[in-house]
Amino acid sequence: YDPRSDRSLWTPDSLSADSLSANKIQLNWIRKGRDFDGFIIDKKIGESEWVDSLVFLWDSIFTWTDTLDLKALVKNPVAYTYRLYAFADSNISNSVTVNFKLETPSKPAGSKILSIEYENKPPKTMTVEWEKSSEGDFKKYHIYHANIDDFDNRKLYKSISDVNELSLETTIFTVLKENWFWVGVEDTTGQMDERIKDSKKGIPVDSTPLPVVLDSITHEKDKFHLKWFLTSILDFSEYIIEEVSLPDSLVLSSDTI
Numbered sequence: 001y002d003p004r005s006d007r008s009l010w011t012p013d014s015l016s017a018d019s020l021s022a023n024k025i026q027l028n029w030i031r032k033g034r035d036f037d038g039f040i041i042d043k044k045i046g047e048s049e050w051v052d053s054l055v056f057l058w059d060s061i062f063t064w065t066d067t068l069d070l071k072a073l074v075k076n077p078v079a080y081t082y083r084l085y086a087f088a089d090s091n092i093s094n095s096v097t098v099n100f101k102l103e104t105p106s107k108p109a110g111s112k113i114l115s116i117e118y119e120n121k122p123p124k125t126m127t128v129e130w131e132k133s134s135e136g137d138f139k140k141y142h143i144y145h146a147n148i149d150d151f152d153n154r155k156l157y158k159s160i161s162d163v164n165e166l167s168l169e170t171t172i173f174t175v176l177k178e179n180w181f182w183v184g185v186e187d188t189t190g191q192m193d194e195r196i197k198d199s200k201k202g203i204p205v206d207s208t209p210l211p212v213v214l215d216s217i218t219h220e221k222d223k224f225h226l227k228w229f230l231t232s233i234l235d236f237s238e239y240i241i242e243e244v245s246l247p248d249s250l251v252l253s254s255d256t257i
Helices: 070-075
Strands: 013-021 024-030 038-045 051-058 063-067 080-088 096-100 113-119 125-130 138-146 155-160 167-170 179-187 201-203 214-220 223-228 240-245 250-256
Touching: 013 080, 013 096, 024 080, 024 096, 113 179, 113 201, 125 138, 125 179, 155 167
Parallel strands: none
Antiparallel strands: 013 024, 024 063, 038 051, 038 080, 080 096, 113 125, 125 167, 138 155, 138 179, 179 201, 214 223, 240 250
8 A cells, every 4th residue: 555545445444342251352343445464453551551563463354352361450440442553564554443441350259157166075176167159260268267356357377279178177276265267268360259257257265164063071091082073074184173271262282183
């Protein structure tokens, strides 16, 4: 084409943009004019600078799909602008532009803590179970823990990449403090579910064991003999025997069994 000719005669026509999927924008246009070398597409993200000559296409191609990085789209949900023109050697037609903004992917479907239990048999083991996520774009569960019912006080306890792994066991805990857990779901775009604050479940401080009932105290051969009823607590550790003075209950001696 002669650079002095009317460039509108071979300028692409009816440029349009449509969404093919969450991260794909398809451009379509109509070819005009005699034979030329092909088409050039430039691209601009939001208000950033143009990226010139992003792609070159033969003059027989009238469609092109741009595949976007979903993580980048989530972090920067702006419109994408495309500029299309035909070229013949060093000569170019007029350009046409179109802009399109994809919908930001929705946040992932969440989960919730179903149960927290611990067994007293040595070693003491706490088991936390949670609901399976229905998120199709699942990446990880994030399990958080705190010793008080305060979401802002939570710390990451464990991250799990298997969507079918729905429990964890740990021996690193104390029943002398509250134990609260939350579960969050992360998708492949890095988004976290919005239900995480409501996913919590906790167990209170373990109750103080009831004292045993002293059955009898006898004295024989300069020794005291004590008998008591067997404790019923399951996580028994030891009996503590104290000799005290009256009336101030001052501990004179102590022993364990």
